[in-house]
Amino acid sequence: MRIEKDFLGEKQVPEHAYWGIHTQRALENFPLSGHPVHSNLIKALALVKVSAAQANMELGYLDNDTGYAIIEAGSEIAAGKLADQFPTDALQGGAGTSTNMNVNEVIANRATELLGGGKGQYLVDPLNHVNMHQSTNDVYPTALRIAAIKMLLPLSEQIAELQDVLQQKEAEFAGILKPGRTQLQDAVPVTLGQEFSGWAQAVARDRWRIYKVEERLRQVNLGGTAAGTGINAPREYIFLVIEKLRQNTGIGLARAESLIDVTQNADVFTEVSGLLKAAAVNLNKIANDLRLLSSGPFAGFAEIRLPEKQAGSTIMPGKVNPIIPEAVNQVAFQVIAADLAITMACQNGQLEINQFLPLVTYNLLQAIDLLGKGASILAYKCVSGITVNEERCLELVEHSLITAPILMPVLGYAKTAEVVKYARREKVTVRQAVKDLGYLSSEDAEKVLDYHLMARPGSADKPLREE
Incomplete structure (x- = not known):
């Protein structure tokens, strides 16, 4: 010692x-x-x-x-x-x-x-x-901005990679018709590719927002010393040190217009954290949907199969769980929790500085780390290996009532409701019900109830309706 x-x-x-x-x-x-x-x-x-x-x-x-x-x-x-x-x-x-x-x-x-x-x-x-010529109050927030910027750009790339994998699956599953669900109840036909397209678009927004938000962090208060007034720092140093920092980091940093503002206020970190939270919300939604669609494999939706990564139970041999989406759920929960901590820390600064920046740092940089890793494992350990159970998807379409809405332009709401009621009571398909009730001939029923047209725009614009 x-x-x-x-x-x-x-x-x-x-x-x-x-x-x-x-x-x-x-x-x-x-x-x-x-x-x-x-x-x-x-x-x-x-x-x-x-x-x-x-x-x-x-x-x-x-x-x-x-x-x-x-x-x-x-x-x-x-x-x-x-x-x-x-x-x-x-x-x-x-x-x-x-x-x-x-x-x-x-x-x-x-x-x-x-x-x-x-x-x-x-x-x-x-x-x-x-x-x-420095104070903790100008070097620490400046360093936090630099660290966050250097981490946000790779995060944007990781989210872009998830977007790309989702879009690949969108194309692969474009022709797979399946039940759409609203409020977890049977709704109307969609394609599995369309579901993947929705996830891909949400992730695309996250990627763009995170890519752009780093610009908000480029104004720094270095040279402002203790309270943003620049006390004990020569004027020539205040201008030169920013130039040196820009060269050393390779980031387009700029001296803030008001060093007092940037020393006092930490709202920019709340803004960044809010976009991380938005990305976490979307990742959580995707993970939840994947767990639902793969549930079973015999007693659930079972429309898709997730890659099998490890044994799922110590008491149920052969059981495999959706561990990657579950892990991503937990990443999302943690990022959302971090956002609350960051919000509380940023709003509780007092007068000339925010004394809670260590808490902001801890949660913000951890959230960026977690989101990037979560997006990567979701892309490469789950989504890229998803396969579809085509027979199950077709079975659910055939034996549900989700095709009934396509009859409304032809039969109207009241008659379509009768078709649905009859199909439920007699436990037959919509196709069979509309024939049994005599509302459509077999030939016309086949035209109207063409599954492959149901998930496309313009499904109501059919020759039968014009006739």
Whole structure:
């Protein structure tokens, strides 16, 4: 162990650790979730520190040796090195100060090593050098925006892949007629392809919304320091550091018109989370529908077959469950729950800052992760392997009353209702009922009750009606 000091006193820090006394205090103060801060936030913070060092060195506020050591150490962290040196809990008081100091200390100790010193000697100081012209209140929300942007674009691609797989199935099942259901009751004929097309269109909207929403995160408050006023940050630094950050991230970031606004308000994260929730709602709906349509396989709908992935029961041999849709359901529930936590955190900021950004970070980045993985397993472990039970679909169409509405343009509502009543009572098909009642000849019944026309627009526009 080594001894480090701050204005509160002394504390022992593990000799091997690149972190210091501020991080050590945070480890003792916040034994909460058991989950460390998301690695993408750490990488983003490291890029902010690199950018700040570049700006400060270029402007003459940091000497070259110190500046280059900070840049090299920060670049290593941004590349994923020293990942085990960021142990602070994801949930923490202090608006993210513990995370900011954890990054400051690790960079300072690694930079000190690069200059020939040992851990704890601080030839490069965490606050005076690494944190120069910065505050947690501008670097933390800036890093959160960068992390979210870098994660949202891959998420959009994963959702696009799900859309593509759904559209492939839409084409494959275009000719499979089956019962449509409203309120879980028999309704009118649809094709299985049409059902897949509905899911694909919903996912397409999600893909586009998530692709576009990252633009809302590009305005950052870096340079605003504690409250957005830029106190203790030179004017020339405020403009230059954004330019450096844009170069280092490859993202079209811009200084917010009002640094005070972006420091105070976190509504943009609520907006992003809301679109993640919308995507979760659609994934949940699709997963539910797949479980229903595959239910059985003998005592349920049994219209489709999901890929069999693992044994489903320890007491019922041979049972296989819809485990992928069930997992996606749980992903959706968690993302929706995360949205509530984000909403509560964003609305409870007070005056000049929002002190609950660690909770926003924890839930937002986790939700992006989960949604991407959920969309991928749904696409490649479930939808791509779905097959259809054509005999079952045809049987359900034949022996239900869903074909009756097609008679209305020919017979009218009242007579069609009589056909339905007769078919129920006599337990015959609609085709047979309309013949038995003498409303249509066998030839005309075949024309009107052409299953393949029933799910197409213009089904009421038939020669028989004109005659």
